[in-house]
Amino acid sequence: MNAWQEFNKGIIKENPVLVALLGLCPVLAVTTTVINGLGMGLATTFVLLGSNIVISLISKLIPSKVRIPCYIVVIATFVTIVDLLIQAFSPALNKSLGIFIPLIVVNCMILGRAEAFASRNKLWYSILDALGMGIGFTLALFLLSAIREILGSGTIFGIAIAGNMPPILIFVLPPGAFAALGFIVAAVIYFTKKNKGAK
Amino acid sequence: MKEVLLVMVSAIFINNVVFARFLGICPYMGVSKKIATASGMGMAVTFVMTLATAITFLLNKFILIPFNIAYLQTIMFIVVIASLVQIVEIALKKLSPALYQALGIFLPLITTNCAILGVAILSIQNSYSFGISVLFAFCSGLGFCLAIIIFSGIRERIEDADIPECFKNIPIALITAGILAMAFMGFSGLVK
Amino acid sequence: MKSVFVLTIIGFFSALLLYVTNDITKVPIEKAMERVKVEALRQIFPFEFKNDDIKTVIDESGKEFFEIKGEDNNLKGVAVETSSNEGYSGEIILLLAVSPKGEVFDYSVLAHKETPGLGNKIENEPFKKQFKDKTLDGFNWKVKKDGGFVDELTAATISSRAATDAVKKGLEVVSKKYFSGNKK
DSSP states (O other), X not given: OOHHHHHHHTTTTTOTTTTTOOOHHHHHHSTTSHHHHHHHHHHHHHHHHHXXXXXXXXXXXXXXXXXXXXXXXXXXXXXXXXHHHXXXXXXXXXXHHGGGTGGGGGOHXXXXXXXXXXXXXXXXXXXXXXXXXXXXXXXXXXXXXXXXXXHHHSEETTEEOSTTOOOOGGGGSHHHHHHHXXXXXXXXXXXXXXXXXXX | OHHHHHHHHIIIIITOTTTTTOOSHHHHHHTOSSHHHHHHHHHHHHHHHHHHHHHHHXXXXXXXXXXXXXXXXXXXXXXXXXXXXXXXXXXXXHHOHHHHHHHGGGHHHHTTXXXXXXXXXXXXXXTOOHHHHHHHHHHHHHHHHHHHHHHHHHHXXXXXXXXXXXXXXXXXXXXXXXXXXXXXXTTTTOOO | OHHHHHHHHHHHHHHHHHHHHHHHHHHHHHHHHHXXXXXHHHXXXXXXXXXXXXXXXXXXXXXXXXXXXXXXSOEEEEEEEEEESOSTXXXXXXXXXXXXTSOEEEEEEEEOOOOTTTGGGGGXXXXXXXTTTOOSTTSOOSBGGGTSSBOOBTTBHHHHHHHHHHHHHHHHHHHHHHSTTTOO
């Protein structure tokens, strides 16, 4: 696999949310507005990048028996750094993401990439993998949050676009989150199958 | 007494971990195909959640706050939960092979279940007392059980239903969860 | 043995890194919290004031009062956090501003779990306006459905009731501390 493919795979083909269905809790919980969705996506990408870099550098030194605890400590360190930075520089984002910032630590996508990729590959590839997966995660959050914000509040980035049309409230509530994600995943499966058929 | 009742009803129904707080979605989607496995997972989660919240509460009160190192909360809690799961697994194997048979395979999955860490952090954010924290964790676990058992019952039926190819499995499960979440919204206002 | 050693080293480095990060971000976090508080206060007082004009007073029970002082150090208003458990799905927390005469200036909603589009209208001007200039006496602190003076929101009586309850409680706390001598 060349470098471009390593980067590219996370964005569409192996998208962590839409295809692999990892880390669904933050995906469903914070996507009520685009700003929240993007904030969560970028915070997660930062943690993923940091943990992939460190783990790919030190993986040879870690005995395999204690590798999972070691990965967890590394990931938790980066999560705490992000948490403190968000508290310091964006209190509004801190308030709306709330408990889901510390919960990045249990996002199975991050531990999954550490175990499946970063611990077995060179630094350069691990960085590309983290960036690709992070962007894929952020894109999925962006897509879901855009749908939910436009339909549910009639705004995008907080700017009203719906005119006098009453918003469909259910989309900012929990049921709308599940249903909207369900339809997106169905669409992804539909188009993947269609593409395969065409080939 | 009123507070106790309020915490219980709120944790099980109104602010259900899955439907209102969006915690523990991964195991909720992952191991809900059969009622038997779903109830096993639910019990394992309830057990670990109660234990983990009790321990993290004490840890927070007697170590993190006195030494002024609250910023280590995330890292401490996750390490404690990970080791707790290991210890529980070893202890169960030795003490109660029957229970280990039932819960054992779910335990490793629980470390990365965000509901455990989430409930532990939530009970500290809500500044509950020790007793209420443990009760809150136990009832949140029961809420998770309720959600996953109902859901797996529905999924067993859906398996046989005739649904469009691209909706099979996960998409239809997500939409079902959405409808269930809507049903659970009916509980809000229950206390009034 | 090697495992223990490696784990210790990693733990040590992560603690060190976090200690440094915490040290760097400590002041910005405090400043950010301060700024959020000041902005919240700015929104609910009808007059301008400087950051230095805010004085935080904490009473015996640990309750915080934010006093706004004028040029000659006279009290121009006081704000207090107040809450009600009567909400539709949980607690409603308000920041309430009161004039030196015990009249409500305005409030802002700090936290609530009410239904979006229905209950969250307690944050909006038409509902909030009803409380302006009202005092504890001379106003029936109930929604109209319960025989009071407050117009409840359509389809959100419980939220309206809770907001009214929270404002009233806040007023009571403020009057008890500041006007208990000259009341009744």
